[in-house]
Amino acid sequence: MTTIDLTINTDLVRKILTGFIRTEITRMGFERAVVGLSGGIDSALSCYLTAEALGPQNVLAVRMPYRTSSPDSLEDAQKVIDALGVPSITIPITEMVEPLFERFPDMSAVRRGNIMARARMIVLYDQSAAFGGLVVGTGNKTEILLGYTTLYGDSACAINPLGDLYKTQVRQLARAMGVPESILTKPPSADLWKGQTDEGELGFTYAEVDRLLYLLVDERFSPEECIEAGFTPEFVHVVTERIRRNQFKRVPPIIAKLSNRTVGYDFLYLRDWGT
Amino acid sequence: MKLTLALAQINTRLGVPQANLEKHLALIRDAHQQGADLILFPELSLTGYVLQDLVPRVAHRPVADDPLFAPLLEASHHLDIMVGFVEEDRRSRFYIAAAYLSQGEVRHVHRKVYLPTYGLFDEGRYFAWGDAIQAFDTRFGRVGMLICEDFWHASPPYLLWLDGADLFLFASASPGRGLSQDERLESARWVDHINRAYASLFTAFVAHTNRVGYEDGLNFWGGSAVYDPNGKVLAQAPYHEEALLLTEIDLNQLHRTRYRLPLLRDERTALVQRELNRILGQRQSNSGR
Numbered sequence: 001m002t003t004i005d006l007t008i009n010t011d012l013v014r015k016i017l018t019g020f021i022r023t024e025i026t027r028m029g030f031e032r033a034v035v036g037l038s039g040g041i042d043s044a045l046s047c048y049l050t051a052e053a054l055g056p057q058n059v060l061a062v063r064m065p066y067r068t069s070s071p072d073s074l075e076d077a078q079k080v081i082d083a084l085g086v087p088s089i090t091i092p093i094t095e096m097v098e099p100l101f102e103r104f105p106d107m108s109a110v111r112r113g114n115i116m117a118r119a120r121m122i123v124l125y126d127q128s129a130a131f132g133g134l135v136v137g138t139g140n141k142t143e144i145l146l147g148y149t150t151l152y153g154d155s156a157c158a159i160n161p162l163g164d165l166y167k168t169q170v171r172q173l174a175r176a177m178g179v180p181e182s183i184l185t186k187p188p189s190a191d192l193w194k195g196q197t198d199e200g201e202l203g204f205t206y207a208e209v210d211r212l213l214y215l216l217v218d219e220r221f222s223p224e225e226c227i228e229a230g231f232t233p234e235f236v237h238v239v240t241e242r243i244r245r246n247q248f249k250r251v252p253p254i255i256a257k258l259s260n261r262t263v264g265y266d267f268l269y270l271r272d273w274g275t
Numbered sequence: 276m277k278l279t280l281a282l283a284q285i286n287t288r289l290g291v292p293q294a295n296l297e298k299h300l301a302l303i304r305d306a307h308q309q310g311a312d313l314i315l316f317p318e319l320s321l322t323g324y325v326l327q328d329l330v331p332r333v334a335h336r337p338v339a340d341d342p343l344f345a346p347l348l349e350a351s352h353h354l355d356i357m358v359g360f361v362e363e364d365r366r367s368r369f370y371i372a373a374a375y376l377s378q379g380e381v382r383h384v385h386r387k388v389y390l391p392t393y394g395l396f397d398e399g400r401y402f403a404w405g406d407a408i409q410a411f412d413t414r415f416g417r418v419g420m421l422i423c424e425d426f427w428h429a430s431p432p433y434l435l436w437l438d439g440a441d442l443f444l445f446a447s448a449s450p451g452r453g454l455s456q457d458e459r460l461e462s463a464r465w466v467d468h469i470n471r472a473y474a475s476l477f478t479a480f481v482a483h484t485n486r487v488g489y490e491d492g493l494n495f496w497g498g499s500a501v502y503d504p505n506g507k508v509l510a511q512a513p514y515h516e517e518a519l520l521l522t523e524i525d526l527n528q529l530h531r532t533r534y535r536l537p538l539l540r541d542e543r544t545a546l547v548q549r550e551l552n553r554i555l556g557q558r559q560s561n562s563g564r
Contacts, residue, residue, distance in 0.1 A: 005455070005456075007455070007456045008454045008455065008456065009454070009455065009456050009457060009458050011458065012454075012457075012458055012459070012460070013454065015514075015515060016451065016494050016515065019489065019494065019515060020489055020492070020494065023488065023489045024489060024491075163492075164492075169454075266328075267328065268327040268328050269327055269328055269329065270289060270325050270327065270490055270491045271491050272289050272489075272490050272491050273289055273290055273329065274288070274289065274290055274291060275288060275289060
């Protein structure tokens, strides 16, 4: 098996990411941020980084439990709030989503999960307006590449500090920043239904898939070279197909080109234009 | 002869030359008060880096009546200045350029020759290639300027060396990338290695000024540094933070190093020319894997 080392220098990453959050929020005319805290490791880390970047008083942590959400999730989120001293608000989404669930009683767990993720997005963006802060995202590189995310749901944000860190690296940085132990060690879960775990749903562990993604994406290995490096053909096939099928989640809606100058094709500016 | 360099490791505002000009003038005043003889700004210091469709809006010509260059030329009566800008030529081609200003005059303009158009870079889409690599005379001796990707290739520094440059002025807007356990990003480590190598191989001074700040998700890592003809780091600015780094260099070090290590004396330029002619004359021999 090829040696793959995903270890990062956490001091360096911490400096770059806090600088990124501070710069990219203040240059848009804001001083504050809003983070949805699920009780999981990704949102905990985003909250730690944002609090360090802007000062804890400028970060609003929002907890958005559903009726069946695990009580541990709420508690773990509370640990982050207490440790950082950030203001917080708890807004259950149960009353928002249940009427739609009742209207379609046969709705699949995935549909219900997507609705919950999008209801949380609505709450978060409303709190963004109320608190006067930008929404800081929590999606990591592994879930972005695998498309393990709800479009316009948990993936919606103004800036994303974690999007170029694999889950394995998120764990490393979260540990270095002092995220509570119970959050570091529990199995990752979207907590959209009882007993759901990321690794159960995906069918492989983050530790395994991160190593494969690193070869495919960062090291530009072909699928054949990954198999030569020791991964099974089935696993390589499943993962490369997932990456391909989910490209639509990684791009803005495609625009049909008609004119000589079209947004996205030949009307090209950074978001930071003029700042 | 001793000379005090000031490396202005700045952040810039994207596509707002007037705001960047004011920052330049303030730092030029600071550097002058601290006794600097020459201040060096990074690549595209007057405009910011990822310009895309802002290119035609921020382009200037390095002439006395240009509103950006007039105050810079005025300031160059106090100390020499290297600035980065977008140059539009008379036929409206746009270049990434660096100008050397001294005593109210534009002494030299270098247009970036190597425009990275791969990976995260897209310079070739927006800019024209420069077509010259030339050293030039200053009141501190003969100098050469290169911009970022120019010195990722070995030939431009080599040409400047043969053209008489003893002080290499390198300007970058280098996006940080490449994570590992190392305390530096891969891009920072790489640039440090090659600059140290150029100073050592050419027994010359290298002053590299890189910018800091963010543009969308890109971070610029700074770490501007000065190397002496022994390849030793004389001074280095911090990573990822603005800084005005002042360093005195003793040009007489050239005399001492080059007597000990006469690489310039022994360079077989006629042989290089002969072999280059031969190699470039038989095209198929250097192509393919």
